[in-house]
Amino acid sequence: MPGTILITGANRGIGLEMTRQFAADGWQVFACSRDIPAADELRALREQYRKVQLFQLDVTDYDQMAALGKALWDQPIDILLNNAAYYGPKGVAFGTVDLDEWRRVLECNTIAPYKLAETFSRNVADSARKVIAVMSSKVGSIADNSSGGGYIYRSSKTAVNQVVKSLSVDLRGQDISVIALHPGWVKTAMGGPNALISAGESVAGLRKVLLETDLERSGRFYNYDGSEIPW
Numbered sequence: 001m002p003g004t005i006l007i008t009g010a011n012r013g014i015g016l017e018m019t020r021q022f023a024a025d026g027w028q029v030f031a032c033s034r035d036i037p038a039a040d041e042l043r044a045l046r047e048q049y050r051k052v053q054l055f056q057l058d059v060t061d062y063d064q065m066a067a068l069g070k071a072l073w074d075q076p077i078d079i080l081l082n083n084a085a086y087y088g089p090k091g092v093a094f095g096t097v098d099l100d101e102w103r104r105v106l107e108c109n110t111i112a113p114y115k116l117a118e119t120f121s122r123n124v125a126d127s128a129r130k131v132i133a134v135m136s137s138k139v140g141s142i143a144d145n146s147s148g149g150g151y152i153y154r155s156s157k158t159a160v161n162q163v164v165k166s167l168s169v170d171l172r173g174q175d176i177s178v179i180a181l182h183p184g185w186v187k188t189a190m191g192g193p194n195a196l197i198s199a200g201e202s203v204a205g206l207r208k209v210l211l212e213t214d215l216e217r218s219g220r221f222y223n224y225d226g227s228e229i230p231w
């Protein structure tokens with residue numbers, strides 16, 4: 001049964017494809033982007049699907065987030081999907097880390113997902129499915145780190161995994177399930193042209209994971225193919 005999903009960073013990459021696939025399935029999509037006037041493909045989806053609504057949201061602008069929370073205060077949200085993220089500088093090696101960039105990445109990838117959950121948890125609790133999902137990355141898995149490096153992006157995703165775990169404990173009393181997701185290595189601006197899978201393939205798998213999420217699975221980290229990833 002279709003429901004309502006809120007997606008951040010919906011203007012391109014995985015977020016845009018999520019919007020497309022959920023909208024095609026008849027879902028109401030609250031698609032958020034920090035620059036709606038420039039989001040041509042997203043605006044085209046709104047023209048195509050009447051249940052797509054667009055909202056301006058820079059996830060690191062907490063006043064804007066609070067205002068959106070007020071605007072949507074009476075809307076149940078079945079799936080709250082924190083998708084937006086910033087990689088920061090690429091190819092960062094030991095000894096060349098830009099600390100200001102590190103702080104910027106942590107703000108977007110770690111702190112903002114927490115604030116999003118805080119802002120919209122009541123809407124999720126009022127819904128039928130009650131799911132909060134954070135797009136993490138396998139490179140945030142400590143167990144999986146054998147190649148080192150990537151201090152900035154890796155640490156932001158490791159930290160948000162811990163946020164996911166705590167949210168899963170704290171929100172269980174409201175029957176809210178909270179999971180972390182890895183989309184695979186996906187051909188987007190972030191994944192680059194050498195990535196292994198298309199956004200379409202990734203999102204098809206992620207949607208299945210999202211729709212199967214329940215309290216039993218809460219507090220875990222899932223790959224797009226449904227397998228579990230060690231923290």
Ligand SMILES: NC(=O)c1ccc[n+]([C@@H]2O[C@H](COP(=O)([O-])OP(=O)(O)OC[C@H]3O[C@@H](n4cnc5c(N)ncnc54)[C@H](OP(=O)(O)O)[C@@H]3O)[C@@H](O)[C@H]2O)c1
Pocket residue numbers: 008009010011012013014015033034035057058059060082083084085086108135136137138182183184185186187188189190191192195
């Ligand atoms: N692609 C991969 O291989 C891969 C692998 C592992 C995990 N992931 C994760 O999957 C998610 C989606 O990645 P992607 O590949 O689709 O990346 P992408 O193509 O680089 O898109 C990133 C999205 O995040 C948005 N964003 C960045 N900073 C924002 C901010 N402050 N406020 C609001 N939106 C912001 C971007 O908006 P603008 O257009 O305005 O910049 C864009 O919509 C991310 O969480 C990423 O870490 C991706």
